[in-house]
Amino acid sequence: MIIDFQHHFMPLELAKRRGFDATKPGNLMEGGIPKLTVHERLYNMDAQIRDMDLVGIDVAALSCNLGWDAPLEDCQLINDSAAELQQRYPNRFVGLAHAPVLEPAGLKEIERAVKDLGLWGTTIASQINGLPLDAPLFAPFYKLACALDLAIFVHPAMIPLGYSLFKEYDLARIIGREVDLQIAVTRVIAGRVMEEFPALKLVFSHFGGGIAAVKERFYAISVERRLTHPAIVAIQTSRAQEALTTTRMRDSVSAILRQSGSAWSRSPKIRWTYAQA
Secondary structure, three states, X not given: XXXXXXXXXXXXXXXXXXXXXXXXXXXXXXXXXXXXXXXXHHOOHHHHHHHHHHHXXXXXXXXXXXXXXXXXXXXXXXXXXXXXXXXXXXXXXXXXXXXXOOOHHHHHHHHHHHHHOOOOEEEEEOEEOOEEOOOHHXXXXXXXXXXXXXXXXXXXXXXXXXXXXXXXXXXXXXHXXXXXXXXXXXXXXXXXXXXXXXXXXXXXXXXXXXXXXXXXHHHHHHHHOOOOOHHXXXXXXXXXXXXXXXXXXXXXXXXXXXXXXXXXXXXXOOOOOOOOO
C-alpha cells in the first residue's frame, strides 16, 4: 500500500473567505512574498481521487495549506471539512487536525477534532510565530499528542521567519522551507525533545528538508562535541538514517490506519513510499 502524507486540500468556503475565485488559479501573497498557490485541485476531491488512482496512491493524510498559521475559527472549518471527507471517501482520506497549538483553545480544538470528529492525527509547521519546535511552549501540545497517541505531521512554515535573504526571487518557497525543515529536525534532536516525550511521533515532510544529505556533518559535530544523543550518533551511516526516518514514519502511519479501523492496517504487504511536493 502507498500512503501519501504530503497531500493538501482546501475547503471551498475557506478559499472564498480569503477572496479566491475557485475557477482561477492564483497566488496568496504576504508582505510581497508568494506564500502559496491556490488551484482547482485543492477543492475538487473527486479529481484528487482520480489522480491518486492514476499514480497508485491508496490513502492520503489530508492537511490544508491555509491551516498552519490560521486562526481558530478557520481551523475549525478545516477540521470539520476533513471529517466530512473522511466519511465521504472512507479508506481513501484520513484527516489531520489543524489548530493554533500554542493556545489553550487550540489544544481544546485538537481534542474536539480527534474525539468528536474522528480525525486521526495532527499537523504543525516547522516553526510557529518564529518559535522552533524545541521551545518549551510546545510542551503542552506534545503532551496532548502523546496522550491521544497522535502522529504529528510537520510541514515547512509557509514563509519561514528569520531568513532575510529569502525575501527575493521566491526563495522562501524554493529553498527557505527546506532550510527551515532541516533546522527543525536538528533542533528536535539537539533539544532532546524525543527524550522528554518518548511517545511522540513526528513525521517530517520533504524528507526533513533533505537533511540526509548532511548526515555526516551531524556525526562529525557529535564526535567533536562529545554528544551522545542516540539520534545524532545513529546518523553516521545511511542505513541508520533510513531506519530513523522510515521506521518512525511507518509506525506513525500504521497508528493512523489502526485507529481509523482501516482494513489496510492489518495488511502484511504494505509498500512504503514518500511523496515530495
